[in-house]
Amino acid sequence: MALSDLSTADLAQLESQLFSEFDALAATGLSLDLTRGKPSPEQLDLSERLLSLPGEGDHMAGGTDVRNYGGGAGLPELRSIFAELLGVDVDRVIAQDNASLSIMYDLLTFAMLFGTPDSLRPWKDEPQLRWLCPVPGYDRHFGITEALGIEMVPVPLGPTGPDMDEVERLVAEDPSIKGMWCVPIFSNPTGAVYDDHTVSRLARMATAAPDFRVIWDNAYVVHTLTNDFPKVPDVDTIAAEAGYPNRFLQVCSTSKITFAGAGVSFLSSSRANLDWYLGHTGIRSIGPNKVNQLAHARFFGDADGVRSHMLRHRESVAPKFEAADAALTRRLGGYGVASWMMPEGGYFIDLEVVDGTATETVRLAKELGVALTPAGSAYPYGNDPDDRHIRLAPTLPPLVEVEAAMDVVGLCVLLAACRAAG
Template identity: 85%
Template sequence: MALSDLPADDLARLESRLAAEYDTLADKGLALDLTRGKPSPEQLDLSEGLLSLPGEGDHLAGKTDVRNYGGGAGLPELRSIIAELLGVETGRVIAQDNASLSIMYDLLVFSVLFGTPDSQRPWKDEPALRWLCPVPGYDRHFSITQALGIEMIPVPLGPTGPDMDEVERLVAADPSIKGIWCVPIFANPTGAVYDDHTVSRLARMATAAPDFRVVWDNAYVVHTLTEDFPKVPDVDALAAEAGHPNRFWQVCSTSKITFAGAGVSFLSSSSANLDWYLGHTSVRTIGPNKVNQLAHARFFGDAEGVRAHMLRHREVIAPKFEAATAALTRRLGEYDVARWTRPEGGYFIDLEVVDGTATETVRLAKEVGVALTPAGSAYPYGQDPDDRHIRLAPTLPPLAEVETAMDVVGLCALLAACRAALAG
């Protein structure tokens, strides 16, 4: 029976039973972490071979000595592997250092300081700067725009992408809106995959800002939880056909493929955008870590090697997502007080609880030793107006701990819902 249909006496008895069960958790000394989407030790072990690569005496990539300066665009051998995964030409991909987040930060900082190839002036000289943020979304994206003083405008994210009617309405009328954050494949945290119609509209839509940009964060482009890999649209070609050749900045990395602390990041875009980006990065660096890039090229071999490697990741983490879904269903399924996503890839589950109870659910979990991402973190400025969303990250803990932690989360969400119903 749905919680909302329970008679008051039954609701009170349920709350009392749940509270008693919750009180017993304090004595268990739990210390479980579902906060960030980190690879587990078992996943990191899959890339141990990298530690012996490229190996003594193996330091040439073609005629390039990877131990020396230069090569700002990165090694063609590794770029070609990633280009195949993204469905673009090698010349449209550059390889950089560890984090795609660094590339995204640079892209916006360079735009603010200097403007883009399509800008009339540096963005800092504009009267106002605004950015569209599909929600729920990625908190580190929002941290970049907030740090740069760019006003963030939330737009709803559905299972096939952002509300494009709202996006098109906003960008057509306001030249201060300079861009939009997008995680198009297995979005953080919902697992949404943008459909062809959404991608086409993003590529073709009219914008009041001539230098409007889409940050196309393909962080999870090969992170499948099934046996199939998702289709990757050629967004640059779509945009160029529509007369917007420089619209997309596509980024990805190997951070959750090999070693999170020693990966390689990539930027794919138009020639004009890549030349612009490398022109600015050449001031702050004399080249990326090509030794690490060569190690990755040797480790993968080719694009099929990446796919095979990611299927081994799937074997480790897919059971954790299945266990998480099962635990939430056992706790919450019969009461109709929550919904949660069942992603086919990526690193997260988005849990929607009763309005006004996400913060309390997170607090209750923390009190008994289960750490969750703060409620509201999937929204700009950390403000979920409905206090509804909680991002769950089941990849890092061992399977048994995932089962325990998700059961605790379900208990806390149901207890918070009961108390809200009794109070209201």
């Protein structure tokens, strides 16, 4: 029965039962972590062969000695693999060091200090800077814009992308809005996949700022939870046809494909944007880690090698998402106090609870030894105005711990909802 249909006496009885179970679990001394989307040791082991690559004596790639300086754009062999995965030409992709987050930070920092190829002046000299942030979204994105002093403007994110009516209205009338974060495939944390109509509108919309940029974070482009891989739209071509060839800055990495702490990142964009980026990185660096890039090229072989590798990841990750869904359903089904969408890829589940109870749910879970990402982290400045969203990350713990942790989460959601209803 829905919680809202319970009588006062039944609600009090349910709350008492939940408290008894809460106290019993508190005595067990749980210590479980669902805070961040990390690969499990089992997933990392899938790439163990990388530690022996490229191997002694294997250091030449396309006439380049990878042990030496240079090659700022990265190895063509590896770039061609990820160009195919991203659906772009190889000359529109560069390979860098570990973490696409570093590329994204550089992109905005360079724009702040020097402006973009389409800017009239450095962004730091603008009277005001604003940035669109689809919500719920990725907290590390928001950390970059906040650190650089760029005002963040939330826009709602639905199952097929952001509210484009609102996006188009904002960018058409406000030249201080310089860009937008987007995770177009298996969005963090909702699992949303932008549909073709949304992509087309983002590429073709008129903006008051001539140097408007979309940072297109394709972090989960091959992270399927099914046997199928998503279609990847060629956003650069669509935008160029509309007269905005420099709009998109697409990034991805191998961080959740091979070793999260020792991967390769990629930037795909127009030639003008890539030349601009490499012009600045060429000053701060004499080239990326090409030995690691060659190791990855040898490890994957080709784009199908990446896809095959990711299907092995799926075998490890998908059962955890299924277990999370089953545990939450057992605890919360029928009460009408929570909702969540099971994604077809990515690393997260976005749990929506009764308004005003997300923070309390996280606090209760912590008392039971289950660490969750702070409520509000999926919003700019950590401020979820409805205190409704909780990001769950089931990939790191073993399956049995996922089941236990999600059961605790469900208990805490229901207990917090009872308190709010009382």
